[in-house]
Amino acid sequence: MKIGLLGFPKVGKTSLFNILTGSHLEVEKFSTGKVEPHLGVAKVPDPRLAALATMFKPRKLTAAQVDYLDIQGLAKGEAKDPLFLREMRNVDAIAHVVRAFTDEEIPHPEGSIDPKRDLETMETEFxxxxxxxxxxxxxxxxxxxxxxxxxxxxxxxxxxxxxxxxxxxxxxxxxxxxxxxxxxxxxxxxxxxAKPLLGVLNMGEEEAARIGSFKSHYALEAFASRPKVALCAVSAKIEMEIARLTTEDAEAFMQDLGLSEPCLDRILRASHELLGLSVFFTAGEDEVKAWSIPRLCPAQRAAGVIHSDIERGFIRAEVVAYRKLMEAGSLAAARDRGWLRQEGKEYRVADGDVINFKFNV
Ligand SMILES: Nc1nc2c(ncn2[C@@H]2O[C@H](COP(=O)(O)OP(=O)(O)OP(=O)(O)O)[C@@H](O)[C@H]2O)c(=O)[nH]1
Ligand SMILES: [Mg+2]
Incomplete structure:
Protein backbone atom coordinates (compact mmCIF):
# COMPACT_ATOMS: atom_id res chain seq x y z
CA MET A 1 0.00 0.00 0.00
CA LYS A 2 1.35 3.39 -0.99
CA ILE A 3 0.15 6.80 0.20
CA GLY A 4 1.18 10.07 -1.43
CA LEU A 5 1.79 12.95 1.00
CA LEU A 6 0.97 16.17 -0.74
CA GLY A 7 -0.11 19.68 0.04
CA PHE A 8 0.59 23.31 -0.54
CA PRO A 9 4.18 24.46 0.12
CA LYS A 10 5.56 24.53 3.68
CA VAL A 11 2.71 22.78 5.45
CA GLY A 12 4.92 20.13 7.09
CA LYS A 13 4.81 17.26 4.57
CA THR A 14 8.48 16.36 4.89
CA SER A 15 8.35 16.74 8.69
CA LEU A 16 5.52 14.21 8.78
CA PHE A 17 7.27 11.94 6.31
CA ASN A 18 10.33 11.91 8.56
CA ILE A 19 8.26 10.99 11.60
CA LEU A 20 6.22 8.34 9.81
CA THR A 21 9.15 6.62 8.17
CA GLY A 22 11.98 7.39 10.59
CA SER A 23 13.80 9.32 7.86
CA HIS A 24 15.97 12.38 8.34
CA LEU A 25 15.29 14.57 5.35
CA GLU A 26 16.04 18.28 5.70
CA VAL A 27 13.12 20.55 6.51
CA GLU A 28 13.52 24.22 5.72
CA LYS A 29 11.57 27.37 6.42
CA PHE A 30 12.40 28.65 2.96
CA SER A 31 12.10 26.95 -0.37
CA THR A 32 15.31 25.42 -1.71
CA GLY A 33 14.04 24.82 -5.23
CA LYS A 34 13.09 21.57 -6.91
CA VAL A 35 13.18 18.54 -4.61
CA GLU A 36 13.05 14.95 -5.80
CA PRO A 37 10.23 12.76 -4.47
CA HIS A 38 11.18 10.47 -1.58
CA LEU A 39 9.80 7.06 -0.79
CA GLY A 40 9.81 5.67 2.75
CA VAL A 41 8.30 2.83 4.73
CA ALA A 42 6.20 3.11 7.89
CA LYS A 43 5.48 0.21 10.21
CA VAL A 44 1.88 -0.06 11.36
CA PRO A 45 1.87 -0.19 15.16
CA ASP A 46 -0.28 -3.01 16.46
CA PRO A 47 -0.31 -4.09 20.12
CA ARG A 48 -1.46 -7.57 19.05
CA LEU A 49 1.98 -8.21 17.56
CA ALA A 50 3.73 -7.93 20.92
CA ALA A 51 1.20 -10.27 22.51
CA LEU A 52 1.71 -12.83 19.75
CA ALA A 53 5.47 -12.50 20.16
CA THR A 54 5.17 -13.34 23.87
CA MET A 55 3.24 -16.47 22.95
CA PHE A 56 5.36 -17.72 20.03
CA LYS A 57 8.81 -16.31 20.97
CA PRO A 58 9.73 -15.89 17.29
CA ARG A 59 13.21 -15.04 16.02
CA LYS A 60 11.68 -12.23 13.99
CA LEU A 61 8.74 -9.87 14.47
CA THR A 62 7.43 -7.99 11.43
CA ALA A 63 4.77 -5.28 11.40
CA ALA A 64 2.49 -4.48 8.47
CA GLN A 65 3.91 -1.76 6.24
CA VAL A 66 2.68 1.34 4.49
CA ASP A 67 4.79 3.15 1.90
CA TYR A 68 4.76 6.92 1.89
CA LEU A 69 5.76 9.20 -0.96
CA ASP A 70 6.86 12.73 -0.08
CA ILE A 71 6.83 15.26 -2.86
CA GLN A 72 7.51 18.93 -3.24
CA GLY A 73 4.78 21.41 -2.27
CA LEU A 74 2.11 22.00 -4.85
CA ALA A 75 1.21 25.56 -5.81
CA LYS A 76 -2.24 26.42 -7.15
CA GLY A 77 -2.64 25.24 -10.74
CA GLU A 78 0.11 22.61 -10.49
CA ALA A 79 -2.14 19.59 -10.01
CA LYS A 80 -2.39 19.46 -13.82
CA ASP A 81 1.37 19.14 -14.20
CA PRO A 82 2.12 15.86 -16.03
CA LEU A 83 5.16 15.29 -13.79
CA PHE A 84 3.02 15.56 -10.68
CA LEU A 85 0.38 13.31 -12.18
CA ARG A 86 3.00 10.72 -13.00
CA GLU A 87 4.15 10.65 -9.38
CA MET A 88 0.59 10.25 -8.17
CA ARG A 89 -0.29 7.49 -10.63
CA ASN A 90 0.72 4.60 -8.40
CA VAL A 91 -0.47 5.78 -5.01
CA ASP A 92 -3.45 3.99 -3.45
CA ALA A 93 -4.53 7.05 -1.50
CA ILE A 94 -3.68 10.71 -1.11
CA ALA A 95 -2.83 12.23 2.24
CA HIS A 96 -3.37 15.96 1.91
CA VAL A 97 -1.31 17.66 4.61
CA VAL A 98 -3.05 20.88 5.62
CA ARG A 99 -1.50 23.66 7.60
CA ALA A 100 -3.18 24.42 10.90
CA PHE A 101 -0.09 25.65 12.80
CA THR A 102 0.68 29.31 13.26
CA ASP A 103 4.20 30.58 12.69
CA GLU A 104 4.94 34.18 11.81
CA GLU A 105 8.18 33.20 10.16
CA ILE A 106 6.51 30.92 7.67
CA PRO A 107 4.01 32.98 5.70
CA HIS A 108 0.92 31.22 4.38
CA PRO A 109 0.44 32.02 0.66
CA GLU A 110 -3.21 32.97 1.34
CA GLY A 111 -2.27 35.17 4.25
CA SER A 112 -4.20 33.30 6.94
CA ILE A 113 -4.59 29.87 8.55
CA ASP A 114 -7.80 28.26 7.35
CA PRO A 115 -7.76 24.45 7.01
CA LYS A 116 -11.28 24.25 5.57
CA ARG A 117 -10.44 26.70 2.81
CA ASP A 118 -7.21 24.84 1.99
CA LEU A 119 -8.92 21.46 1.88
CA GLU A 120 -11.51 22.86 -0.51
CA THR A 121 -8.93 24.66 -2.65
CA MET A 122 -6.98 21.43 -3.09
CA GLU A 123 -10.15 19.52 -3.94
CA THR A 124 -10.88 22.13 -6.63
CA GLU A 125 -7.35 21.70 -7.96
CA PHE A 126 -7.95 17.96 -8.24
CA ALA A 194 -10.86 8.92 -7.62
CA LYS A 195 -8.32 8.22 -4.90
CA PRO A 196 -9.40 7.96 -1.27
CA LEU A 197 -8.45 11.17 0.50
CA LEU A 198 -7.02 11.53 3.97
CA GLY A 199 -6.85 15.12 5.15
CA VAL A 200 -4.10 15.48 7.75
CA LEU A 201 -4.22 18.72 9.71
CA ASN A 202 -0.82 19.71 11.00
CA MET A 203 -1.45 21.53 14.27
CA GLY A 204 1.11 23.61 16.09
CA GLU A 205 1.98 23.28 19.74
CA GLU A 206 -0.41 26.09 20.65
CA GLU A 207 -3.22 24.28 18.84
CA ALA A 208 -2.44 20.85 20.33
CA ALA A 209 -5.23 21.09 22.89
CA ARG A 210 -7.69 21.11 19.98
CA ILE A 211 -6.46 17.89 18.40
CA GLY A 212 -9.36 15.98 19.95
CA SER A 213 -11.98 18.46 18.75
CA PHE A 214 -10.47 19.74 15.53
CA LYS A 215 -13.45 18.83 13.35
CA SER A 216 -15.87 21.06 15.17
CA HIS A 217 -13.28 23.74 15.80
CA TYR A 218 -12.54 24.15 12.10
CA ALA A 219 -16.10 23.33 10.95
CA LEU A 220 -14.97 20.23 9.07
CA GLU A 221 -17.78 17.79 9.93
CA ALA A 222 -19.37 18.02 6.48
CA PHE A 223 -16.06 17.62 4.70
CA ALA A 224 -15.17 14.59 6.84
CA SER A 225 -18.43 12.85 5.99
CA ARG A 226 -17.86 12.88 2.22
CA PRO A 227 -17.47 9.45 0.63
CA LYS A 228 -13.98 7.91 0.87
CA VAL A 229 -12.70 10.90 2.80
CA ALA A 230 -11.22 10.81 6.29
CA LEU A 231 -9.66 13.55 8.38
CA CYS A 232 -7.21 13.40 11.22
CA ALA A 233 -5.17 15.90 13.18
CA VAL A 234 -1.53 15.58 14.23
CA SER A 235 1.24 17.86 15.32
CA ALA A 236 4.51 17.36 13.50
CA LYS A 237 6.27 19.62 16.00
CA ILE A 238 5.08 17.64 19.02
CA GLU A 239 5.76 14.30 17.37
CA MET A 240 9.31 15.37 16.65
CA GLU A 241 9.78 16.19 20.33
CA ILE A 242 8.17 12.92 21.40
CA ALA A 243 10.53 10.98 19.14
CA ARG A 244 13.46 12.40 21.08
CA LEU A 245 12.10 11.37 24.51
CA THR A 246 12.30 8.09 26.38
CA THR A 247 9.07 6.09 26.44
CA GLU A 248 8.24 7.21 30.00
CA ASP A 249 8.91 10.87 29.35
CA ALA A 250 6.95 10.68 26.12
CA GLU A 251 3.94 9.26 27.95
CA ALA A 252 4.07 11.98 30.60
CA PHE A 253 4.44 14.66 27.94
CA MET A 254 1.48 13.32 25.99
CA GLN A 255 -0.62 13.20 29.12
CA ASP A 256 0.21 16.84 29.80
CA LEU A 257 -1.04 17.71 26.35
CA GLY A 258 -4.14 15.55 26.75
CA LEU A 259 -3.16 13.17 23.95
CA SER A 260 -4.24 9.56 24.37
CA GLU A 261 -1.91 8.03 21.77
CA PRO A 262 0.85 9.15 19.44
CA CYS A 263 -0.78 11.03 16.57
CA LEU A 264 1.05 8.81 14.13
CA ASP A 265 -0.84 5.77 15.31
CA ARG A 266 -3.90 7.80 14.49
CA ILE A 267 -2.71 8.60 10.94
CA LEU A 268 -1.84 4.99 10.28
CA ARG A 269 -5.12 3.73 11.67
CA ALA A 270 -7.10 6.37 9.76
CA SER A 271 -5.39 5.38 6.52
CA HIS A 272 -6.00 1.71 7.21
CA GLU A 273 -9.67 2.39 7.81
CA LEU A 274 -9.96 4.73 4.84
CA LEU A 275 -8.51 2.13 2.52
CA GLY A 276 -10.65 -0.60 3.99
CA LEU A 277 -7.71 -2.69 5.12
CA SER A 278 -7.59 -5.54 7.60
CA VAL A 279 -4.65 -7.29 9.14
CA PHE A 280 -4.10 -11.00 9.50
CA PHE A 281 -1.17 -12.67 11.21
CA THR A 282 1.09 -15.58 10.52
CA ALA A 283 2.76 -16.89 13.65
CA GLY A 284 5.44 -19.44 14.33
CA GLU A 285 8.86 -19.90 15.90
CA ASP A 286 10.62 -18.29 12.96
CA GLU A 287 8.50 -15.22 12.55
CA VAL A 288 5.36 -13.49 13.71
CA LYS A 289 4.17 -11.21 10.96
CA ALA A 290 1.26 -8.86 10.26
CA TRP A 291 -0.08 -8.64 6.70
CA SER A 292 -2.33 -5.95 5.24
CA ILE A 293 -5.18 -7.10 3.03
CA PRO A 294 -8.39 -5.54 1.71
CA ARG A 295 -11.24 -6.00 4.17
CA LEU A 296 -13.11 -9.31 3.72
CA CYS A 297 -10.54 -10.60 1.26
CA PRO A 298 -11.05 -14.30 0.33
CA ALA A 299 -8.55 -16.63 2.00
CA GLN A 300 -6.92 -17.73 -1.25
CA ARG A 301 -6.17 -14.14 -2.26
CA ALA A 302 -4.86 -13.37 1.22
CA ALA A 303 -2.46 -16.29 0.77
CA GLY A 304 -1.18 -14.60 -2.38
CA VAL A 305 -0.08 -11.61 -0.33
CA ILE A 306 2.48 -13.91 1.29
CA HIS A 307 3.54 -15.72 -1.88
CA SER A 308 1.96 -16.50 -5.24
CA ASP A 309 2.87 -20.19 -4.76
CA ILE A 310 0.74 -20.37 -1.62
CA GLU A 311 -2.17 -18.82 -3.52
CA ARG A 312 -1.75 -21.18 -6.48
CA GLY A 313 -1.33 -24.31 -4.37
CA PHE A 314 -3.92 -23.32 -1.76
CA ILE A 315 -5.50 -26.30 0.01
CA ARG A 316 -7.05 -24.75 3.11
CA ALA A 317 -6.49 -22.21 5.84
CA GLU A 318 -6.24 -23.08 9.54
CA VAL A 319 -7.72 -20.07 11.24
CA VAL A 320 -8.06 -18.93 14.83
CA ALA A 321 -9.29 -15.49 15.80
CA TYR A 322 -6.67 -13.46 17.68
CA ARG A 323 -8.91 -13.07 20.73
CA LYS A 324 -9.70 -16.78 20.92
CA LEU A 325 -6.02 -17.60 20.65
CA MET A 326 -5.20 -15.25 23.52
CA GLU A 327 -8.01 -16.69 25.60
CA ALA A 328 -6.77 -20.25 24.98
CA GLY A 329 -3.19 -19.27 25.78
CA SER A 330 -1.54 -21.34 23.05
CA LEU A 331 -2.19 -22.77 19.62
CA ALA A 332 -2.39 -26.30 21.05
CA ALA A 333 -4.94 -25.20 23.66
CA ALA A 334 -6.98 -23.43 20.98
CA ARG A 335 -6.96 -26.63 18.93
CA ASP A 336 -8.11 -28.66 21.97
CA ARG A 337 -11.01 -26.32 22.48
CA GLY A 338 -11.99 -26.61 18.82
CA TRP A 339 -11.26 -22.96 18.08
CA LEU A 340 -8.86 -23.72 15.26
CA ARG A 341 -11.09 -23.78 12.18
CA GLN A 342 -10.44 -25.28 8.77
CA GLU A 343 -11.50 -22.79 6.12
CA GLY A 344 -11.68 -23.01 2.32
CA LYS A 345 -10.52 -20.58 -0.34
CA GLU A 346 -13.70 -18.51 -0.30
CA TYR A 347 -13.52 -17.85 3.45
CA ARG A 348 -13.55 -14.09 4.12
CA VAL A 349 -10.55 -13.32 6.27
CA ALA A 350 -11.48 -11.29 9.36
CA ASP A 351 -9.28 -8.63 10.95
CA GLY A 352 -7.04 -10.30 13.52
CA ASP A 353 -7.23 -13.83 12.13
CA VAL A 354 -4.13 -15.87 12.85
CA ILE A 355 -3.71 -18.12 9.84
CA ASN A 356 -1.66 -21.11 8.83
CA PHE A 357 -2.05 -21.82 5.12
CA LYS A 358 -1.84 -25.40 3.89
CA PHE A 359 -0.69 -25.55 0.30
CA ASN A 360 0.77 -27.75 -2.35
CA VAL A 361 3.48 -26.74 -4.82
N1 LIG B 1 5.76 26.12 14.07
C1 LIG B 1 5.64 24.99 13.41
N2 LIG B 1 6.45 24.78 12.36
C2 LIG B 1 6.31 23.63 11.67
C3 LIG B 1 5.37 22.63 12.03
N3 LIG B 1 5.48 21.62 11.14
C4 LIG B 1 6.45 21.97 10.28
N4 LIG B 1 6.96 23.18 10.59
C5 LIG B 1 8.05 23.93 9.94
O1 LIG B 1 7.64 24.30 8.64
C6 LIG B 1 8.78 24.32 7.76
C7 LIG B 1 8.49 23.47 6.56
O2 LIG B 1 8.37 22.14 6.97
P1 LIG B 1 8.48 20.93 5.94
O3 LIG B 1 8.19 19.68 6.67
O4 LIG B 1 9.74 21.03 5.15
O5 LIG B 1 7.24 21.32 5.00
P2 LIG B 1 6.92 20.79 3.54
O6 LIG B 1 5.44 20.83 3.40
O7 LIG B 1 7.61 19.50 3.29
O8 LIG B 1 7.58 21.93 2.66
P3 LIG B 1 7.88 21.89 1.08
O9 LIG B 1 8.24 20.48 0.73
O10 LIG B 1 9.00 22.83 0.89
O11 LIG B 1 6.62 22.35 0.44
C8 LIG B 1 9.96 23.81 8.59
O12 LIG B 1 10.69 24.90 9.03
C9 LIG B 1 9.28 23.06 9.73
O13 LIG B 1 10.09 23.03 10.89
C10 LIG B 1 4.53 22.87 13.17
O14 LIG B 1 3.69 22.05 13.55
N5 LIG B 1 4.72 24.06 13.82
MG1 LIG C 1 8.86 18.87 1.74
Missing part, protein backbone atom coordinates in the same frame (compact mmCIF):
# COMPACT_ATOMS: atom_id res chain seq x y z
CA UNK A 127 -11.36 18.46 -9.87
CA UNK A 128 -9.89 20.79 -12.52
CA UNK A 129 -7.03 18.44 -13.23
CA UNK A 130 -9.37 15.45 -13.66
CA UNK A 131 -11.81 17.52 -15.71
CA UNK A 132 -9.10 18.25 -18.22
CA UNK A 133 -8.05 14.59 -18.47
CA UNK A 134 -11.63 13.32 -18.71
CA UNK A 135 -12.84 15.85 -21.29
CA UNK A 136 -9.83 15.24 -23.52
CA UNK A 137 -10.43 11.49 -23.34
CA UNK A 138 -14.16 11.75 -24.04
CA UNK A 139 -13.48 13.95 -27.06
CA UNK A 140 -10.91 11.51 -28.37
CA UNK A 141 -13.21 8.51 -27.85
CA UNK A 142 -16.05 10.20 -29.72
CA UNK A 143 -13.74 10.97 -32.62
CA UNK A 144 -12.39 7.41 -32.70
CA UNK A 145 -15.85 5.88 -32.60
CA UNK A 146 -16.94 8.01 -35.53
CA UNK A 147 -14.00 6.72 -37.56
CA UNK A 148 -13.88 3.02 -36.58
CA UNK A 149 -16.28 1.14 -34.38
CA UNK A 150 -14.02 -0.32 -31.71
CA UNK A 151 -16.06 -2.20 -29.07
CA UNK A 152 -13.53 -1.32 -26.35
CA UNK A 153 -13.94 2.39 -27.06
CA UNK A 154 -17.70 1.99 -27.04
CA UNK A 155 -17.55 0.39 -23.59
CA UNK A 156 -15.22 3.05 -22.26
CA UNK A 157 -17.19 6.06 -23.48
CA UNK A 158 -20.19 5.78 -21.11
CA UNK A 159 -17.89 5.25 -18.10
CA UNK A 160 -15.74 8.24 -18.96
CA UNK A 161 -18.82 10.32 -19.73
CA UNK A 162 -20.16 9.55 -16.24
CA UNK A 163 -16.86 10.72 -14.76
CA UNK A 164 -16.91 13.85 -16.87
CA UNK A 165 -20.48 14.74 -15.93
CA UNK A 166 -19.73 14.24 -12.26
CA UNK A 167 -16.65 16.45 -12.46
CA UNK A 168 -18.65 19.16 -14.22
CA UNK A 169 -21.00 19.11 -11.22
CA UNK A 170 -17.91 19.41 -9.00
CA UNK A 171 -18.45 15.88 -7.73
CA UNK A 172 -15.25 13.91 -7.13
CA UNK A 173 -15.03 10.53 -8.87
CA UNK A 174 -14.52 8.78 -5.53
CA UNK A 175 -18.17 9.61 -4.75
CA UNK A 176 -19.38 7.49 -7.70
CA UNK A 177 -20.04 3.76 -7.62
CA UNK A 178 -18.55 1.59 -10.34
CA UNK A 179 -18.81 -2.05 -11.32
CA UNK A 180 -15.48 -3.91 -11.18
CA UNK A 181 -14.96 -3.82 -14.96
CA UNK A 182 -15.77 -0.11 -15.09
CA UNK A 183 -13.30 0.54 -12.33
CA UNK A 184 -10.62 -1.25 -14.33
CA UNK A 185 -11.31 1.02 -17.30
CA UNK A 186 -10.76 4.21 -15.36
CA UNK A 187 -7.85 3.01 -13.23
CA UNK A 188 -5.30 3.83 -15.91
CA UNK A 189 -6.22 7.52 -15.86
CA UNK A 190 -5.15 7.82 -12.21
CA UNK A 191 -7.81 10.45 -11.56
CA UNK A 192 -6.87 12.42 -8.46
CA UNK A 193 -10.46 12.69 -7.24
Missing amino acids: LLSDLEVASRRVEKLRLNIRKVKNPEDEKELPVLTRCLEALERETPIRALEFAADEEKRIRGFAFLT
